Amino acid sequence: MIVYFSGTGNSRHIAKNIANISQQSIVNMGELLKNGKSLPENPSNLYVFVAPMYAWKLPRVVENFIRRANFSKGSKAYFILTAGLASGNANKGIYALCAEKGLECLGCACFTMPGNYIVLHIVPNPDKQKQMIAEADKAIKPLADAIAQAKPFDDVPAGPTGFLSNTIIDSMNNLFYRFIFKDKKFCVNDNCISCGICEKACALNNIKLVEGKPKWLGKCVHCMACISLCPKQAINYGKRTIKKRRYFLNG
Numbered sequence: 001m002i003v004y005f006s007g008t009g010n011s012r013h014i015a016k017n018i019a020n021i022s023q024q025s026i027v028n029m030g031e032l033l034k035n036g037k038s039l040p041e042n043p044s045n046l047y048v049f050v051a052p053m054y055a056w057k058l059p060r061v062v063e064n065f066i067r068r069a070n071f072s073k074g075s076k077a078y079f080i081l082t083a084g085l086a087s088g089n090a091n092k093g094i095y096a097l098c099a100e101k102g103l104e105c106l107g108c109a110c111f112t113m114p115g116n117y118i119v120l121h122i123v124p125n126p127d128k129q130k131q132m133i134a135e136a137d138k139a140i141k142p143l144a145d146a147i148a149q150a151k152p153f154d155d156v157p158a159g160p161t162g163f164l165s166n167t168i169i170d171s172m173n174n175l176f177y178r179f180i181f182k183d184k185k186f187c188v189n190d191n192c193i194s195c196g197i198c199e200k201a202c203a204l205n206n207i208k209l210v211e212g213k214p215k216w217l218g219k220c221v222h223c224m225a226c227i228s229l230c231p232k233q234a235i236n237y238g239k240r241t242i243k244k245r246r247y248f249l250n251g
C-alpha cells in the first residue's frame with residue numbers, strides 16, 4: 001500500500017507513478033487526516049510512505065500519523081521523500097521511527113523535485129520544473145520494480161547536508177518548527193473571491209472561511225497547499241511571497 005502526504009503535488013506524483021508500476025493500492029494521508037481517519041486494513045503488511053522533506057526530515061505530521069497507526073507484526077516499509085534539494089539526513093529519523101513501531105525498513109529514497117517553499121525560496125522556472133520532474137520520473141522505475149517484489153533497496157547517498165550530525169539536524173529542525181512553521185503571517189487580500197479552495201485544500205483543517213475570507217487557526221504545518229492553490233493569488237505570507245511564482249503539480 002502506497003501512503004502519501006503532499007502539499008503541492010510532488011509527492012503525490014511520485015506516489016502515483018510508483019503505484020502504477022508496482023500495482024499497489026494508493027492512499028492519501030492528507031484525506032485521512034482531514035477526515036480524522038487512520039490507515040485502512042493492509043493485508044500485504046507492506047507500506048510505502050511518500051512525503052516531502054521538511055527541514056531536513058520527515059514532516060512531523062507524517063511522523064505522528066505513523067506513530068499513531070497500528071501495524072501488524074512483520075510489517076515492512078519503504079520511505080520515499082521528495083525534496084527541493086535531496087539529502088539523506090532524513091533517513092536517520094526514519095530508522096528510529098521504524099524501530100519504535102516495529103517496522104522493518106526496506107529502504108529510503110529521495111527524489112529531487114521543484115522546491116515549493118516560497119516562504120524562504122524561489123520556485124524554479126517552468127522549464128527547469130519540467131526538467132527536474134522528467135529526471136525524477138526516469139529514476140522511479142527501478143525503485144518501483146524493487147517495491148513490486150518487496151526487495152530492499154540501497155539508501156540514496158546523503159546529499160549536500162549529509163555530513164551534518166543527527167544532533168545538528170534535530171536542532172535546526174526544532175528551530176524551524178518553533179519559529180518558522182507558524183501561520184500568523186498568512187494573510188489574504190481583496191482579490192479573494194471566497195471560492196473556498198484554500199479551506200478544502202488544507203489537510204489539517206487549519207483554514208475556516210469567515211465572512212467569505214480564510215482565517216488560519218494555528219495548527220499549520222506550512223505545506224504550502226493553500227497559498228499555492230489559490231486561483232487569485234490572494235494569499236501571501238507577510239511580504240515574503242508577494243509577486244513570487246507559486247508551485248503546484250497537478251495530476
Ligand SMILES: Cc1cc2nc3c(=O)[nH]c(=O)nc-3n(C[C@H](O)[C@H](O)[C@H](O)COP(=O)(O)O)c2cc1C
Nearest residue numbers: 007008009010011052053055056083084085115116
Ligand atoms: C515547510 C517546508 C520545508 C521544506 N524543507 C526542505 C528541506 O529541508 N530540504 C529540501 O530539500 N526541501 C525542502 N522543502 C521543499 C519540499 O520538500 C519539496 O518541494 C517537496 O517536493 C514538496 O512536496 P509536495 O509537493 O508533495 O508537498 C520544504 C518545503 C516545505 C513546504
Ligand code: SF4
Nearest residue numbers: 192193195196198230
Ligand atoms: S482560495 Fe483564494 S480566492 Fe479562494 S477563498 Fe481562499 S483566498 Fe479566497
Ligand code: SF4
Nearest residue numbers: 202220221223224226
Ligand atoms: S494552512 Fe495552508 S500551509 Fe498551513 S497546513 Fe493548511 S494548507 Fe498547509
